[in-house]
Amino acid sequence: MAxxxxxxxxxxxxxxxxxxxxxxxxxxxxxxxxxxxAQGAMVLLAALAMARFAEWIPHWLGFDSxxxxxxxxxxxxMVMMVAVAWLIERLVLGKLVNQEGVTLLMATLGIAYxxxxxxxxLFGSDIYKIDVGLPKDPIFLxxxxxQGGILVNKEDLYAxxxxxSLVVLLSMFFQYTATGRALRAVADDHQAAxxxxxxxxxxxxxxxxxxxFTALVAGxxxxxxxxVQFSLSLVALKALxxxxxxxxTSVPGAIIGGLIIGVGEKLSEVYIGSQIGxxxxxxxxxxxxxxxxxxxxxxxxxxxxxxRV
Amino acid sequence: MLYRxxxxxxxxxxxxxxxxxxxxxxxxxxxxxxxxxxGIPLLVQDDYLYRAILIPFLILSLAAxxxxxxxxxxxxxxxxxxxxxAVGAYSxxxxxxxxxxxxxLVAILLGGFFxxxxxxxFGIPSLRIKGxxxxxxxxxxxxxxxxxxxxIKWFTNxxxxxxxxxxxxxxxxxxxxxxxxxxxxCLLLLIVFGLLAKNLVRSHIGREWMAIRDMxxxxxxxxxxxxxxxxxxFAVSSFMVGVAGALWGFVHLGSWEPAxxxxxxxxxxxxxxxxxxxxxxxxxxxxxxxxxxxPIFLNQALPVLGKMVGVTISTxxxxxxxxxxxxxxxxxxxxxxxxxxxxxxxxxxxxxRLWPFPH
Numbered sequence: 001m002a003x004x005x006x007x008x009x010x011x012x013x014x015x016x017x018x019x020x021x022x023x024x025x026x027x028x029x030x031x032x033x034x035x036x037x038a039q040g041a042m043v044l045l046a047a048l049a050m051a052r053f054a055e056w057i058p059h060w061l062g063f064d065s066x067x068x069x070x071x072x073x074x075x076x077x078m079v080m081m082v083a084v085a086w087l088i089e090r091l092v093l094g095k096l097v098n099q100e101g102v103t104l105l106m107a108t109l110g111i112a113y114x115x116x117x118x119x120x121x122l123f124g125s126d127i128y129k130i131d132v133g134l135p136k137d138p139i140f141l142x143x144x145x146x147q148g149g150i151l152v153n154k155e156d157l158y159a160x161x162x163x164x165s166l167v168v169l170l171s172m173f174f175q176y177t178a179t180g181r182a183l184r185a186v187a188d189d190h191q192a193a194x195x196x197x198x199x200x201x202x203x204x205x206x207x208x209x210x211x212x213f214t215a216l217v218a219g220x221x222x223x224x225x226x227x228v229q230f231s232l233s234l235v236a237l238k239a240l241x242x243x244x245x246x247x248x249t250s251v252p253g254a255i256i257g258g259l260i261i262g263v264g265e266k267l268s269e270v271y272i273g274s275q276i277g278x279x280x281x282x283x284x285x286x287x288x289x290x291x292x293x294x295x296x297x298x299x300x301x302x303x304x305x306x307x308r309v
Numbered sequence: 310m311l312y313r314x315x316x317x318x319x320x321x322x323x324x325x326x327x328x329x330x331x332x333x334x335x336x337x338x339x340x341x342x343x344x345x346x347x348g349i350p351l352l353v354q355d356d357y358l359y360r361a362i363l364i365p366f367l368i369l370s371l372a373a374x375x376x377x378x379x380x381x382x383x384x385x386x387x388x389x390x391x392x393x394x395a396v397g398a399y400s401x402x403x404x405x406x407x408x409x410x411x412x413x414l415v416a417i418l419l420g421g422f423f424x425x426x427x428x429x430x431f432g433i434p435s436l437r438i439k440g441x442x443x444x445x446x447x448x449x450x451x452x453x454x455x456x457x458x459x460x461i462k463w464f465t466n467x468x469x470x471x472x473x474x475x476x477x478x479x480x481x482x483x484x485x486x487x488x489x490x491x492x493x494x495c496l497l498l499l500i501v502f503g504l505l506a507k508n509l510v511r512s513h514i515g516r517e518w519m520a521i522r523d524m525x526x527x528x529x530x531x532x533x534x535x536x537x538x539x540x541x542x543f544a545v546s547s548f549m550v551g552v553a554g555a556l557w558g559f560v561h562l563g564s565w566e567p568a569x570x571x572x573x574x575x576x577x578x579x580x581x582x583x584x585x586x587x588x589x590x591x592x593x594x595x596x597x598x599x600x601x602x603x604p605i606f607l608n609q610a611l612p613v614l615g616k617m618v619g620v621t622i623s624t625x626x627x628x629x630x631x632x633x634x635x636x637x638x639x640x641x642x643x644x645x646x647x648x649x650x651x652x653x654x655x656x657x658x659x660x661x662r663l664w665p666f667p668h
Contacts, residue, residue: 035441095644101441102386103647106583109576110639117632125625237448237572244445277460286449293438293446305439307526 013156015262021239040236047219051128081212241285247302359488375549381588383542384522389450395570397551398558424551432543474564586649
């Protein structure tokens with residue numbers, strides 16, 4: 001039982017981190033109909049920038065405070081992600097308005113290649129560390145109930161808390177601010193939004209910046225967990241089934257999808273994977289999604305797809 | 310002046326329905342085939358050219374052709390192409406190794422058959438799921454087969470390293486060892502499948518696929534069975550992709566690991582058909598040529614260019630710059646010509662018809 005709970009909690013934590021990456025996908029898809037394959041590359045780029053700026057900025061400015069260094073690095077990385085968002089809108093998406101979904105998808109793949117190359121050229125391609133002071137030591141819960149208690153990683157707890165607060169923050173931003181309302185309007189209907197004077201181009205820059213921000217937070221957390229390296233951009237492939245499971249257009253869906261996949265992955269790996277050779281984490285999420293889609297083709301919380309002739 | 314159809318009258322139905330209705334096209338294609346079949350083996354002696362460019366180009370064109378039938382003609386986006394190539398390669402390998410006296414060609418075609426079965430199986434969700442949701446669902450095939458060929462030892466004939474290899478290739482009793490022979494084998498198969506694909510897409514099946522692609526609800530209203538049309542597209546497509554995969558393993562690589570058919574291969578093939586032109590047989594070839602040659606060209610040209618401006622570029626920097634140029638070229642092509650190189654080709658042909666008097 002203790003072991004089961006431990007696996008369950010581990011799965012929930014991982015799931016929270018998946019949701020963080022998945023959020024970026026959903027935000028961009030909602031507001032511009034682009035399925036952004038470059039989200040993984042954005043996570044890598046943001047994490048690389050964060051890691052390197054945290055090294056460079058104290059060196060340039062000649063101070064020796066880790067907290068200040070991290071803060072400045074975070075700000076610098078955020079500025080860079082906004083610039084990236086602006087460039088993407090200017091150079092790529094603005095010129096691909098009204099193209100088919102698959103063309104846009106391929107364009108974001110092109111962007112992903114470019115970002116992978118550019119990020120590693122600018123910031124180097126070794127493994128870097130991000131140290132934002134998340135505690136690494138494990139804690140034991142419920143040791144009165146079970147013998148030995150349940151081992152939980154403190155770092156995971158903090159990460160999950162950050163992810164959860166980010167989600168709340170984003171929902172509030174979408175719900176209560178003027179910009180958020182504009183974003184939702186654009187998501188509902190591009191043309192109607194434009195006709196009442198919402199500037200589409202600026203909205204897209206904002207959406208991509210917000211996605212850049214979630215990428216930065218995701219990159220920071222994943223980076224401090226696993227180290228910043230090229231394989232970080234593969235996190236996006238883990239987040240894809242999450243997005244599809246929750247529904248491409250639903251923010252809460254991304255969270256719940258993340259939790260389901262995170263838990264399912266860990267439990268299946270432990271209880272089924274050991275029977276058939278292990279490593280089934282890689283495809284479990286996708287196969288799960290396949291079966292869910294057979295019942296609900298739009299994902300769990302997506303808008304119902306209605307075909308008109 | 311040279312490229313006109315004036316005076317070429319079609320006096321029978323069969324002449325009206327030829328693949329190349331214009332005489333100049335027929336002559337051109339005949340010359341091209343003659344050059345590919347006779348000219349290149351006589352003229353090109355450089356092994357590197359065969360191994361690095363010609364053979365990969367032929368095999369990947371075959372795979373792109375198969376994928377184009379599914380994505381370009383039937384409108385079902387697939388990101389699992391690499392997996393179906395892998396199924397083709399590994400089932401051909403198992404048949405070839407486990408059954409004594411199995412002819413290579415039969416093994417390769419049976420590999421295609423097993424890929425077809427896998428394709429139909431993973432195509433079943435397409436009856437419910439559409440568009441981008443389907444694209445992600447096909448990734449399930451990719452990751453599942455990647456895992457299966459890595460972890461299930463039976464598929465790799467219990468080889469300890471996880472990689473498999475084939476030797477003693479022969480075709481109808483003739484051993485296939487030199488690059489020229491391999492090149493000719495691939496070329497012959499590509500011609501057969503190219504002709505097959507061209508005739509399929511202009512037959513009633515092809516028209517059904519296109520109707521499903523353009524508007525599936527409307528297509529089913531006028532009496533096209535979506536189940537039959539979609540699954541037949543998956544079947545034909547994955548058969549060709551599977552044969553291409555078996556060729557990739559047997560002829561091009563010789564010995565391979567699952568990584569040869571990773572998700573990057575799926576993306577690469579999708580790039581080919583998008584840059585070449587969705588829904589165009591010709592486009593598959595253009596796209597394959599572009600994607601095969603571009604990285605090699607960049608790899609060779611960048612250090613030289615660097616030297617010209619007086620900078621030595623390290624191999625890592627070359628790899629990164631390659632990624633950047635590759636990515637931006639793809640975006641550039643999508644912006645400038647979203648319908649692909651095949652569209653440029655047909656515009657060129659239209660222009661040529663009027664040349665030199667534009668009116």
